[in-house]
Amino acid sequence: MPISDITSGSHVLIFPYPAQGHMLSLLDLTHQLALRNVSITILVTPKNLPTLSPLLSAHPTTITTLILPLPPHPSIPPGIENVKDLPVNAFKAMMVALGDLYNPILQWFRNHPSPPVAIISDFFLGWTHHLAGELGIRRYTFSPSGALALSVIFSLWRYQPKRVNLENKNEVVKFSKIPNSPEYCWWQLSPIYRSYVEGDPESEFIKEGFLADIASWGIVINSFTELERVYVDHLKAELGHDRVFTVGPLLPLGNKLFNRGGPSSNDVLSWLDTCDDHTVVYVCFGSQLVLTNSQMEVVALGLEKSRVKFVWSVKEPTVGHVASVYGRVPAGFEERVAGRGLVVRGWAPQVAILSHDSVGAFLTHCGWNSIMEAVTAEVLMLTWPMSADQFSNATLLHELKVGIRVCEGAETVPDSDELAELFGKSVSEETRLERERAKAFAKAAKEAVGDKGSSVDELDRLVANLSH
Template identity: 25%
Template structure:
């Protein structure tokens, strides 16, 4: 039974009532710090909040996790067995056009996903009521709840903007100096260039198609604030900024963000994933066992990044050209998957690669696949959690970013960290061909005794050692807990 039983009310103007039940303490608590986690309703955001909850809980911090009811089971499955995190569910208010019972972006198209922000804005009264009863020291909130700091300040609660994006993304896109002048959003040409004062690093510009994609940040939907305005307001009005990064990887961008916002910026580190206790499904293990160590390419773009038919064709043909075995995961919006797959793949492709290729749609055990001895390369969208998973599993990184922060993630890994390679693309529209896929894979998988492949492998090995150093990673969390206790005026036990 949950320690908090929520009675949901149907009217959006009414807050839920919360009933507390006593339950025995399941942890060896050594901190009286209490934090609320409140991510946006997208699992690309929920997952890093859960990761951090696991880490904080292991250091004795009391964690209460806010999310919509339909997300609870999946969140619970992501918590460590030893975690004492308590999940507090609530119902999302009805918004015209938003399907009932859908509580995350996973089952929504882009238009409907924007309505989740509208629904979130309507939840302010019930969030205030919950927080007034819980009385945590801090609320860790996400990009879409820019109204939260003002709402809870009179309750004596401090707010932490938890950025699940790398510091480079914040430094390049969502700092105050990004606006060319007050009240005017940047053009494509202006977005190609870094903001004033940006540090001198390998990141010098965005390509045309990347800058075009970034303009989404400045677009308003349903009369609501755009993403840039939400993020900037949240960063400026919070008590503390918390970032899922570290100085070792991003010092120039972290320092630039500090100079822009002039408030405490705490670093939890990159949060490498814990090894999964469950075994890889037998049918995939048997297939992978047929191949030599480090020879298989695993290719996936996550559950909410979809390639166009033409991109799928070039990708598939490029994988075939490498001559290496591959495991390709393709996902599509909520449509007839078999029809989409048959249309997107080249004619006769499934038959021609039957001996050495798997094409799968839907969920797979990604961490276990990457950990298999035969998998040596991960071709992905450069979501940063995927990047970290690749490095800790000693899989060479080939990056093909598709949207949003994926573009700057790839620039950081390819340019600054020099731990992966990005697929070459045309500046204007981002087109890539099968030969571009082939060349990128060959750089890190076949030309390993030549440059730049040799340097990339050496650098990746260095970052793997850093990420798997438990003392280093544990100290990030330990230091964050101490700093948050100090800000809250709590004496460590």
């Protein structure tokens, strides 16, 4: 994005939530604000500091850090400060633990010679709205999810729909106030919302946080108007103001300083160079999800039967994942597909892979960062949403006709023949319409972040709002 003519010496506190899918996009926003001469302090816990290195190197005078230790919580083992390292089911504990930073931040503000005039914090940190209120400054909610997903999240906490039949996890919940009236089975709703227990102190803390998000001065969304206009307009109507800023796609566009997550893999990119345009299927389920061995078997069989070229990014089992149950590539698979496909273990350079001319389709869990990257790269998506906002993200892709449904759910094991057929179809003339649609949205995404684009205007509007 070009540097805006707007200049501002405003000091802002940026507070990311320590999960990769949340941190990366907020750090990309921080980069854009720093380019616009906003003075920034980023709050992190000690072990998350290395994530900031590229940003601090790029803006040594504009960005400083506030390093505070993560407060203890009985569900978080000592030494763990990032969601990816948490034991299973301790996700809410991180939200609650971070809430205990309220007083340390308050003290830091009161002792600072030139304290921030605003806080921009992740939507899992809603309590910072009350902190901002006590300090007499503005708080902006940052949404790492899109406008439709945020509309669903806000609707859940504002109206609190409940099941009629507590035994029926397939009971449908309708969101009739949201455009196009999306509806979801109970099990597809936010697990944080589904685990809410009235009167439980931690549940009430989380509920109050989301209600505080709705009440915050402004909302900053990693999306662009041309992709989600109807849902952006809905949010403005629901909130009763126009301080909803769509500033995406927040991507490390051509900037090697922001090569997400790790170094580029020359082997993968060199292999892609040998493939024809739009013939490769990329398979990846994000930075957190690990497939069960049954799911791994089916994906492998589908790829093998399809005869398509592919790159499969395999997430190795982490905390809470038993290697005998999760993440195992079937024996002999790589030998059988040698020359036609690559299995990448651990981190894969996703932005570079999706942007490569040879990649035509993407089997995805529908995490929002992955969607933004794929939309920008004009890649057709095959959708397998697993949890959280991924179901509403898939809804959007299907509505826009840039996504084709594979299956739904973290426990679902699709049919390998159907999967093989979809793989083949996704890089064939059968999906020409969808791929033309993907191309049109990629053009809109690039224009949004280009000179005088809608997202550049929104960033400038945000900076002007921060500096008033």
